Amino acid sequence: MVNPQRTDSVKYRRLAAMKRTVRANGEAFAKAALYLDALLIFSGIFSVVLAVFLVESHKGLQEDLLLRILQQLRESGSPLEFRQTPITLCVNGLWFTSLVLSLSTALTVLMAKWMGGRAAEMMEVVRDVDISDKPWSAGPLERRFRRGDLYFLRKLSILKAIATMGMGISLLLFFAGLIAFTWSGHTATGVAIMVMVSIVYALALLALVHDRWTSVQRIPRDDPLENC
Template sequence: MWSLGENGAAPSEQDDSWVGCAKATRAFDKEMVGSLRGDMDTLLVFASLFSAVVTAFVIESYPGLSGTSSADSSAALIQLLLLREPERTATIAASSSAASTSSIWINGLWFSSLVLSLNTVLGAVLVKQWLGEYELVTCSTTRASPREQVALRQLTFDSFGRWRVATIAEYLPVQLICALFLFFAGLVWLVWTLNAVVAIVTSALVGISTLFFLSTTLLPSFFDLCALCSPQSWLCFYLSRRIRRIF
């Protein structure tokens, strides 16, 4: 039997359709928001831990940017060699300059990595805030009629897509991947200034990781129905299509 609706009248079949539509869209929005929020939570944990790791390395390496202590010791060594072995003075000065250049590059890579990882944290926090506002509008129970709820939800959903919120959330991990490889580059550069054996092992491991990443990124552009699709692989695919159109 029909239950009485507004104004004491039995609800029409059209009203039931709007109720069903409102329930379906609310369920869809809850699932979408929950999935994106879970991804952002995972990204926040990893980005925060990675930022802490990079910060530990930066704390140890950034004093080399000033070069005060190394410059003083180099000057003293050069003065001593001028008295004993003048021919070695140029060699010591050159090696001191090379070390300063390495320190600049290593710190530049690590500081860039730290900034990108912190930007990822910032982006994830912003996305969680946007999701909260979206959920507040689309998933909360209001006194509006089902038809009005569906209309309001559609306006919000269209705005959500127009401003590329899901796309921003999708490409935040790519920024963190860039930060990771910048850290790898600085790490390899550092170990090559310390020990050749350790540098070879570290470079080999980083090279394997880089090769695996590049392979899984590029393969979807050359094979149909490849299961290795990712945001960065789609980006490479779109870029390859643009290049093919140009040439």
């Protein structure tokens, strides 16, 4: 025979775990929402700027018909075959790849925000749930809770990491193409851009390493934070 008190206790713990999970998901998304919005706006603006560069650089992949006609008028022999320069191919390849990564970053952020929208809706459901005094109020929570909610934090962190890395690689490819583009026309400008980009990425790498290193350091026992 099933013990009713034991059944109620198990159900209470289950509902309490659901409530804690939903609250943790909602709070995590609320913290990440501002960063995701900024990343989405930046990736959109960067994609527009990159498209402007591609409109100009893509002309080097196509033959100039007016120049070909002029060569035919000046020369009696057969005109020279049109070939793209290695620099043009390199720059366009880097910038097109950068554009794809930037748009993929925006898509990843939209996926994260779509997931966060469900977390925000579940937070609204939890606000009306009081399992201590009104256990019947947990009905909407039980009906809408899904197993995927248990893995929301992990999925959100993965999407954030993918979007951040994608945007960083996209910027790196854009700067690499910009260096190659300017180097062929004006070496000094290309060197200056390369130095500035190297300094910025070196500082970003040092900041990331320092953050990871300090996050694993344990607080000493005599530290005043231990007593807070």
